[in-house]
Amino acid sequence: xxWFKRKTKGITTTTQEKKDTPRGLWxxxxxxxxxxxxxxxxxxxxxxxxxxxxxxxxxxxxxxxFDDNKFKELDANLESxxxxxxxxxxxxxxxxxxxxxxxxxxxxxxxxxxxxxxKDLVVACMDFAFIGGSMGSVVGEKIARAANYSLKHKVPLLxxxxxxxxxxxxxxxxxxxxxxxxxxxAQLADAGIPYISLxxxxxxxxxxxxxxxxxxxxxxxxxxxxxxAGPRVVKxxxxxxxxxxxxxxxxxxxxxxxxxxxxxxxxxxxxxxYLDLILNQPLRx
Amino acid sequence: MEYLEFELPxxxxxxxxxxxxxxxxxxxxxxxxxCSNIEKKLIATQKEIYKNLTAWQRVQLSRHPNRPxxxxxIRAICGDTFLELHGDRGFKDDKAMIxxxxxxxxxxxxxxxxxxxxxxKTRQYRNFGMANPEGxxxxxxxxxxxxxFGIPVVTLLDTPGAYPxxxxxxxxxxxxxxxxxxxxxRLKVPIITIIVGEGASGGALGIGVGDVVLMLxxxxxxxxxxxxxxxxxxxxxxxKEQAAEALKLTASDMKKQKLVDExxxxxxxxxxxxxxxxxxSVSNAIVKSYEALKNLSPKxxxxxxxxxxxxxxxxxx
Numbered sequence: 001x002x003w004f005k006r007k008t009k010g011i012t013t014t015t016q017e018k019k020d021t022p023r024g025l026w027x028x029x030x031x032x033x034x035x036x037x038x039x040x041x042x043x044x045x046x047x048x049x050x051x052x053x054x055x056x057x058x059x060x061x062x063x064x065x066f067d068d069n070k071f072k073e074l075d076a077n078l079e080s081x082x083x084x085x086x087x088x089x090x091x092x093x094x095x096x097x098x099x100x101x102x103x104x105x106x107x108x109x110x111x112x113x114x115x116x117x118x119k120d121l122v123v124a125c126m127d128f129a130f131i132g133g134s135m136g137s138v139v140g141e142k143i144a145r146a147a148n149y150s151l152k153h154k155v156p157l158l159x160x161x162x163x164x165x166x167x168x169x170x171x172x173x174x175x176x177x178x179x180x181x182x183x184x185x186a187q188l189a190d191a192g193i194p195y196i197s198l199x200x201x202x203x204x205x206x207x208x209x210x211x212x213x214x215x216x217x218x219x220x221x222x223x224x225x226x227x228x229a230g231p232r233v234v235k236x237x238x239x240x241x242x243x244x245x246x247x248x249x250x251x252x253x254x255x256x257x258x259x260x261x262x263x264x265x266x267x268x269x270x271x272x273x274y275l276d277l278i279l280n281q282p283l284r285x
Numbered sequence: 286m287e288y289l290e291f292e293l294p295x296x297x298x299x300x301x302x303x304x305x306x307x308x309x310x311x312x313x314x315x316x317x318x319x320c321s322n323i324e325k326k327l328i329a330t331q332k333e334i335y336k337n338l339t340a341w342q343r344v345q346l347s348r349h350p351n352r353p354x355x356x357x358x359i360r361a362i363c364g365d366t367f368l369e370l371h372g373d374r375g376f377k378d379d380k381a382m383i384x385x386x387x388x389x390x391x392x393x394x395x396x397x398x399x400x401x402x403x404x405x406k407t408r409q410y411r412n413f414g415m416a417n418p419e420g421x422x423x424x425x426x427x428x429x430x431x432x433x434f435g436i437p438v439v440t441l442l443d444t445p446g447a448y449p450x451x452x453x454x455x456x457x458x459x460x461x462x463x464x465x466x467x468x469x470x471r472l473k474v475p476i477i478t479i480i481v482g483e484g485a486s487g488g489a490l491g492i493g494v495g496d497v498v499l500m501l502x503x504x505x506x507x508x509x510x511x512x513x514x515x516x517x518x519x520x521x522x523x524x525k526e527q528a529a530e531a532l533k534l535t536a537s538d539m540k541k542q543k544l545v546d547e548x549x550x551x552x553x554x555x556x557x558x559x560x561x562x563x564x565x566s567v568s569n570a571i572v573k574s575y576e577a578l579k580n581l582s583p584k585x586x587x588x589x590x591x592x593x594x595x596x597x598x599x600x601x602x
Contacts, residue, residue, distance in 0.1 A: 208459030229449030
């Protein structure tokens with residue numbers, strides 16, 4: 001049986017050389033359920049086993065919301081600069097470049113205009129994969145321009161938040177995006193154009209302190225983390241144990257900050273139902 | 286008077302000067318020359334130290350225990366005319382956020398600001414200047430009330446952040462700040478904002494959207510405190526000095542970025558060194574800013590304010 005014995009002790013394979021099952025075949029939900037990737041995709045990226053809403057990005061949300069996945073992307077080439085020459089353990093431009101290469105995205109948000117159930121809709125959707133969906137100048141500007149498009153063409157706006165908060169590497173410039181986006185939402189409100197905020201997992205920090213909480217309706221996917229201060233910060237500050245379900249969508253609904261929770265497979269129907277009702281239009285099928 | 290570490294050379298000279306004067310009064314020795322020499326040295330040392338402050342040293346000055354706080358400013362500026370108003374009409378009266386009416390000359394202003402305490406007991410009472418949602422809602426109530434009667438609003442910012450507490454989250458800290466920011470962008474009366482201490486993130490901006498935004502010389506304004514930034518990006522609390530530099534949070538950095546309009550000079554050694562002079566400068570700045578805004582129609586005022594904030598941001602198109 002000597003052929004069965006290890007020649008050297010321990011595991012010597014480097015991480016890079018380890019063989020893994022090909023990515024994208026299976027998905028394991030947090031409750032441990034194993035789901036086939038194709039099946040997951042067919043089910044709006046929601047685990048059919050336990051209803052867990054898997055984190056997805058703008059590509060998938062556009063697919064879900066726009067008829068036949070047809071839409072026009074606005075300001076697709078807007079990119080971040082490094083006005084503060086920000087360096088922490090890495091230089092900010094290096095972080096940006098790495099994120100762009102990893103995600104194939106330009107920044108943490110994309111804006112699409114297209115038909116949803118036959119009527120125009122502007123959708124600004126954040127991508128958490130890009131530096132934690134952090135909001136810097138580009139995110140602020142793209143939301144502002146999306147709102148400008150809505151104003152000009154009188155088209156409702158949906159913003160899908162998925163963000164850890166403001167982007168530290170642009171410091172106060174990031175902070176001022178809270179004000180900038182709010183200016184545009186105030187203008188939309190004054191013009192009587194509906195604005196819907198969809199909070200997805202996670203929606204925290206600066207996004208919560210601005211556009212994510214300012215919808216004519218605020219809605220959320222089930223089980224999303226939504227809050228101003230992150231749970232760890234709250235725990236560290238107060239020294240208290242956090243109650244179960246603290247800062248989840250269900251918690252926010254219970255405390256009066258959401259209008260309703262929407263399943264992803266019903267998202268398109270509910271958004272358009274609300275728009276038809278608030279605009280006093282005939283309900284689309 | 287309490288001293289920061291980099292101020293210790295000043296303390297030493299001040300102690301020397303005091304001793305020297307004491308000798309002069311208690312004995313027949315003529316100390317005039319010695320005293321004036323020490324005085325000269327003291328002024329030179331002060332100038333030297335405060336000329337080259339690092340970002341982190343300014344952060345420390347903004348938190349100086351003897352620094353004048355919001356109510357100190359208001360009481361000095363308005364004297365007996367100040368009438369404090371309380372409560373958000375929904376939940377309670379937040380002691381970390383104060384507000385009320387007062388006069389400068391013949392003009393009434395609505396003052397709003399975060400308030401810190403000056404000893405252990407009052408610091409707790411004021412929750413270290415960290416407002417809860419009801420604080421922001423109280424601020425908004427007062428702003429709307431000012432708008433109704435055409436009274437200009439002055440907000441004084443001094444907070445280490447909005448309170449990150451359990452109940453604060455339950456009552457919608459994010460929503461409260463977001464609502465304030467939105468309503469401030471379209472408030473139909475002039476808003477003058479002055480950062481008088483710490484300007485930490487959303488907690489500061491929640492009362493900080495103004496037609497004119499001013500910073501006292503030794504204050505800071507940023508999306509995050511240097512300590513928290515250090516703990517997140519460097520994964521350690523030890524890099525606060527670097528974080529303070531990187532965040533470009535000083536008054537002159539903020540002016541360079543065109544995110545604030547003017548810097549209000551502080552007396553040599555900081556606001557706490559000559560409080561009266563500081564109050565006078567703040568009062569003058571409010572009057573000057575108001576003079577420039579008072580003749581704009583509400584429509585012009587709001588359009589200008591919205592335009593100003595729409596311009597903020599740096600990106601490649």
